[in-house]
Structure formats: structure tokens, C-alpha cells
Amino acid sequence: METNSREALQEDYDAFDISDELGFILEEPLNHLPDHYQVWLDLANNLTHLIKSRKLRDLVHKMPVLSPNLLSNHRELRLAHLALGFISMGYVWQEGQQSPAQILPKALALPYWLVSDRLGLPAILTYADSVLCNWKLRDPTGDMEIGNLDLIFSFPGGESCRGFFIVSLLVEMAASSGITGALEVMHAMKISDLSSLQRGLVKVTQSLKKMKETFKLMHNHVDPTAFHGTLRTFVSGWRDNPMLPRGLLYEGVSNEPILLSGGSAAQSSALQCYDALLCIQHDDETGAFLTRMREYMPPAHRRLIETLSVCPSLRDFILSHPSSDLCQAFNSCISALVDLRNYHLKTVAKYVILPGSQAMGCPLRGVGTALNTTGTGGSSFMVFLKSTRNATQKALIQERPSASRETEI
Numbered sequence: 001m002e003t004n005s006r007e008a009l010q011e012d013y014d015a016f017d018i019s020d021e022l023g024f025i026l027e028e029p030l031n032h033l034p035d036h037y038q039v040w041l042d043l044a045n046n047l048t049h050l051i052k053s054r055k056l057r058d059l060v061h062k063m064p065v066l067s068p069n070l071l072s073n074h075r076e077l078r079l080a081h082l083a084l085g086f087i088s089m090g091y092v093w094q095e096g097q098q099s100p101a102q103i104l105p106k107a108l109a110l111p112y113w114l115v116s117d118r119l120g121l122p123a124i125l126t127y128a129d130s131v132l133c134n135w136k137l138r139d140p141t142g143d144m145e146i147g148n149l150d151l152i153f154s155f156p157g158g159e160s161c162r163g164f165f166i167v168s169l170l171v172e173m174a175a176s177s178g179i180t181g182a183l184e185v186m187h188a189m190k191i192s193d194l195s196s197l198q199r200g201l202v203k204v205t206q207s208l209k210k211m212k213e214t215f216k217l218m219h220n221h222v223d224p225t226a227f228h229g230t231l232r233t234f235v236s237g238w239r240d241n242p243m244l245p246r247g248l249l250y251e252g253v254s255n256e257p258i259l260l261s262g263g264s265a266a267q268s269s270a271l272q273c274y275d276a277l278l279c280i281q282h283d284d285e286t287g288a289f290l291t292r293m294r295e296y297m298p299p300a301h302r303r304l305i306e307t308l309s310v311c312p313s314l315r316d317f318i319l320s321h322p323s324s325d326l327c328q329a330f331n332s333c334i335s336a337l338v339d340l341r342n343y344h345l346k347t348v349a350k351y352v353i354l355p356g357s358q359a360m361g362c363p364l365r366g367v368g369t370a371l372n373t374t375g376t377g378g379s380s381f382m383v384f385l386k387s388t389r390n391a392t393q394k395a396l397i398q399e400r401p402s403a404s405r406e407t408e409i
């Protein structure tokens, strides 16, 4: 039995391209590509300097159009997607939010499009790039903790840039045990194994609490002014963005501009997995935005959310086995998720609303104004975030289960 469940979990890890320790994070991401692609890495490795000295666009104009056919495996493709993503964002936003490039030159656009197609990702910098595969250890024998982690590629913003992506990475890592918990719940429900189901739910709750604790690191490592004035610009996309209302033209790919959302942790698969597991019903508009964000996730991760979504309802299962322990374990998950979403809301107010309402002397200033009421993913975000929190709250099971069934576990 024990062996069977371990085997079933391993099959899930393989099918959904996740791991027990790191969840959705790419294990041991590469930071080198075959020599043929050195020009991409040279630009991506020097991006901060090239943006600040305003040389990036000129160098991109001199780039050869390379075929991505020599990229031979998933990790190489992920690094290429990451590098081309950083270069593209730098290219578009080099002159600040007010004068974005309207056209992505063919030497960037065409290989980026082809690499994206092979990965099943859109040709824009996603959360799966900037967070899930943009990390390396300073000391390779040390642990994955804040002081020992570095980014592979950075935008201007110094420690705030590192802090934003690395804290997000650590929050994602804290989610990993909860994802295993979600899989355990899914399997336990199939065979009505109530004690494993309860253990799985406890894992999910503990993981959500750890995510919130880890999230607090943001305040020590990310300065609101640097985040709002600089970093946000470089992760902005070209959909629902008044600075690029028609989108961006990918030269050599399409004759019409293409609309794509910017990077946002709304593209993280973790919370969407918990929503699916815990049967949280988002209202139409919110749900549509979250579903659209799945297009920005690696296809295997998207499949896990879809698999959890079509499972028989955990809520109905618990209501039909009214043990107060099970019900409590379910409600603890919901409360921990409400708590995390509340904490996230407060953090967003500090990093986006407050700096947006103050005049700041940041060199790339002016950039945030059009985005003050929309997130980088382009949603009207405070209404949206309150709606995800309220929908979570509504999923609490109110009924008191009857005492006669409590002995079942």
C-alpha cells in the first residue's frame, strides 16, 4: 500500500514535471547554452548595464537571426526562453514606460517564437521564466536560502530585483509540500482512505502557513520605490497596457501586433492547484482571468490544475463523510489560504498602491502611472484580489457534521 502510493506520487511528479522538494521550480537550471547562442547570453548577462547605458536596442539591431534548432533538451529551451525573455523586455522598455518599442526585431522575435512554440509557452517573459528557472546557488554545496541564492539574469533594481524574484522562488518552494499533499488527497479520495486524506490536508495547511511566513521576507529585500518605479516596468506586457494598446509586432512572425500579458505571480500554478483541490469557485470575471493565466504556465503544470479541477468534489466527499476532524482539516486549509491572500493584499497595497500615489524621484519615473490601477498582468487588481480572497472565504464548510459519523477515521 505504502509502496503503491509512493509509486503513484512518482508517476504524478513525472507526468506533471514537478518534484517533491521543489514543486514547480525547475531543478538545477542551466546557465550555459551551446556556443552558437553566445550572443544571446552575452546580452542577457549584461542586461542591467546595457539598459542603463541605453545600448541594448542598438546591440539587438546587430544580432544575427539564429535558428533555435541546435537547442536539444528541455533545460536548454527553458534557458533560451529566459534569456530571450529578459532581452525582449529590456528592448521594449529600455527608454521607460512612456516610449516602448512597437516592434520586436526579427533576430529576437523569430527564435523567441520558435522556442516558445516548442515549450508551449507564450513569447513573453513569464513567471515560469523569471522565478521558476532563473536561480543559481552562490555556494553549490549550500542550501537554497535567501543568502545563498542568486538570479541568472537581472533587470535594473539591484537587491530589490534579486529580492523580488528570489523571495517569490522561496514562496514557491514552500508550496512544494502542499502540492504533494494535494496529490495525496486526490489519491486518498479515490480509495476513500480517510486518514491519508486528512494527512494530505494537514500538509496543505502547513505549506500555506510556510508560504505566508516566507512571503514576509519581501519586506527586508524589496524596496517599494525600486519595485514600483523600476522593476514593474520591465515585467509589463502588451495586453491591456495603454502604452501598447495594440500589442507588439513580432517581426518575421506576424504582420499584426500580438497582445500578451506581462509576468505576474498570478501565473504561479500553486494557488490555482489549491483552488481546484478545495473547490473554490471564483466569480466569472476573476475566474476568466485566472484561467487565462494558465496559458502562461508550462503545459505540464497547467495539466495538474486541470486534473485536480475535474476530480470528484472534495467538498462533497467531506460533506458525505461528516467527520468533524476531516471537516476541520478542510476548513484549516481554507483559513490558511484566506490568510495568505489577505497578507498578499496588504503587501500589494504597500508595493503598488502607496508608491503609485506618491511623487518619486526614480529615474524611470512616469512608468507606473498608467499601471497604478492595473497589475502587470493587466487586471484591475484590488477588486480582483479581494474577489479571490472572498471566494476563498466562502468555501468554508459551515455545517456542523453529525457526531455519529465522527468515529469513521
Ligand code: HEM
Pocket (backbone or CB within 6 Å): 167, 168, 171, 172, 215, 218, 222, 227, 263, 264, 265, 266, 267, 268, 271, 272, 341, 344, 347, 348, 351, 352, 374, 375, 376, 377, 378, 379, 380, 381, 384, 385, 388, 389
Ligand atoms: C511585492 C510582491 C508582490 C506584489 C506587489 C504582487 C502583486 C500582485 C498583483 C498586482 C496581482 C494582480 C494580478 C495582476 O494583474 O498581475 C497579483 C496576483 C497574484 N499574486 Fe502577487 N504580488 C506579489 C508577490 C506575490 C508572491 C510572492 C506570490 C506567491 C506565489 C504571489 C501570488 C499571486 C497570485 C496567486 C495572484 C493571483 C490572485 C490570487 O490567486 O489570489 N504574489 N499579485
